[in-house]
Amino acid sequence: MSLGRNAGLAQEASALVVVVKPVRAADGTVSALEIREQLQSSTRDGAPLSLKAALSAITVKHIADSITNLQVTDAQGSVPLTTTDDPPVTSDDSAYRHWKATRQTNSPIAISYRFPTNPTVARRGPPLGMERAGQGVAGSGIGFFLLPENSTSETTRLSWDLSDMPTDSVGVTTAGGGQVNIAGPPSELFKLWVLAGPALAVHAPPPSGFSAYLVGTPPFDGTEMLKWASKAYSSIGSSFQYMGLPKYNLMIRALDGESLGTGTAGEGRGASLINVGKTYWPDQDRTYFRNTIFHEMTHQWVGLIKDRASWYEEGLTVYVTATLPCESHLLSPAECADDLNRTLESYYTSEGRNWSQQKITDSPFLNEGVRDVPYGRGALYFANLNSQLLTKSHGRRDLETALHPLLVARRDGSGLDQADFEAMLRRELGRVAVTEFHEEVIDGTKEIVPPSNAFGPCLMRVRVTFPSEKGGNSVNGYVWHPIGKGAPALCNIP
Ligand SMILES: [Zn+2]
Incomplete structure (x- = not known):
């Protein structure tokens, strides 16, 4: 009976159960999600239960507004609620609506609601809203979850009820397929990528932890x-x-329309959602799309630097995406150059091309022309550094060997910050490299201006003039083209 006992233990350990x-x-098509939650743990300081859902998330509006059929009950019966909304936020964070019980509540508490899925809307920004895709649905946790915000729960057991779906359907999140336990407070569920429905699936054989849906x-x-x-x-x-x-x-x-202009996924923790x-x-x-997928997966290894910095996480990711698929013969030199040159054009033609990293970071999230500068500028920097x-x-020695000890130290818990990066520059190339990095x-x-072979032996630097978008002056810059005739033999392997 070990199976039954383990299931019982899992249930005890899961202070919040979500289906x-x-x-x-x-x-x-999927018209709605019905969510049932059972809160088994107490609330902090025994206060009445409070729940929250995002009002909006970057470009996705009316999340909390869309929630219907909300019912909250405990042993005393129905729990009356009042709502308050956070003031609007200007950053990438979300503002929330809070539902607060107006009487004392006692666990266990049952919560249920319905969330209609969004019809396809062409919008930019990360794919956070829960949208229909064929007979399935996908998006992120912030796009539909309403969760306890003052519980003491430190584990959530999340599972799927696929009884209304085609027989070959799956339910998957960042944490994996089917039933999963998610460590941390309930708000961890807001960070999940989510996909459900009849899906094409590929699972790589071990030791690879790769799955795709x-x-x-x-x-x-x-x-x-x-x-x-x-x-x-x-x-x-x-x-x-x-x-x-890793997994x-x-x-x-x-989606059931034209491809949107974005394929981003952010977060970069063990999953991505491509639009x-x-x-x-x-x-x-x-x-x-091959480049987009490569870029998003590369984020897992590039990871973050302390306080987050797009010159590092995006710049290095673009550099790796422009070079590694060619070295591995996963893409042709022309295909590698394709993604790189798109990024470089956006950098050279941006009004923010000479702005400081701080000024770029402080600019609004949707000012993509400026926010994307560190993608191109960072890629040029890492190519030159290599x-x-x-x-x-x-x-x-190359960039990979120089970065390796820093990435190992971060993996082992010592963190990675800009000072560690600068110490590496000093060690490898002397003080002048730190000055250059700052400038x-x-x-x-x-x-x-990296050398011609900075993006590998199959591409060469070409000087070009980009027409200005807003009728201003055209700008000079560089792109990389396949060498073609006279290229090393390895460049001809597809
Ligand atoms: Zn990225």
Whole structure:
């Protein structure tokens, strides 16, 4: 009877139990999610229960407004509630609506509500809203969860009720498929990527922890894309080495319209959600989405630097995405250059190209032209740094070998901050490298011009003039093109 006993233990340890049930409309699409929560732990200081849901999340509006059929009950019966809304926030954070019990409550408390899924809306920003994709649905926890905010719960058991869904359906979150335990307070559920429905799925054989799921009908061959992503995952892992191939859930939602302009996923903790439509936007093709997937997965290994800094997390990720898929023969040189050049054009033509990192960080989230500067500027910086390291060491040390001890130290709990990065620069290249780093990346005042072979032996630097978008002066910059004739033989392997 060990199975029963373990299940009982899991239940005791889970102070909050959450079940998500997607329900279908007559046409087979997911029209709503029905959520049931059972709070078994007490509230902090015995205060009446308080619940919260986001009012909005970046570009997704009316989250709390959409919640219907909310019922909260304890042993005394129905729990009356009053609501208050946070004042609007200007940062990337969400403001919340709070539902507070107007009488004393006692656990266990049952909470249930219904959340209608969003029809597809073309919008920029990360894919946070719960939107229909084919016969499935996907988005993020912040897009639909209403959760206790003053419980003492430190574990949530999350599971799926797929009884209204097609037989081959799955329910997946960042934490994994099916029933999962999520450590931490209930608010951890807001950070999850979520996907449910009849999905294409690919699970890499061990030791890779890679799984991928796709709902809806994308404009590319779904199975081929998921298998490519699995190979890419292994190649990133063996390049960075320091953390193996941990559990990862790649989710793709193909919405029932044109692809949106974004495929971002943020957070970068063990999962990502890629957004695609039924048809491509003018600039998109299969390569665009391969690059997007590679970029999002690379974030797991690049990780964060203390206080977060886009020059590091995005700059390094763009550099790796522009070089590693070519070294691993996962993309052709032209395909690697494609993503890099798009990023560089956006950097060179941005009004923020010479702004300091601080000024860029302080600019509004939706000012993408400025917020994206560290992607291109950072990629140029890391490409140049890699070249400097190779030159100084006569080919014995490169960016990967120089960063490795820093990434290991972060993995082992010592953290990684800008001072650690600067100490590495001083060790490898001397004081002048720290000065350069400040001028080029932190202050943004000095232009970076990496050598022609800075993005690998298959690409070369080309000077170009970008027409200005707003009728101002055109700007000069650089892009990288495949060498073509005379390129090393390895560049011709597809
Ligand atoms: Zn990124």
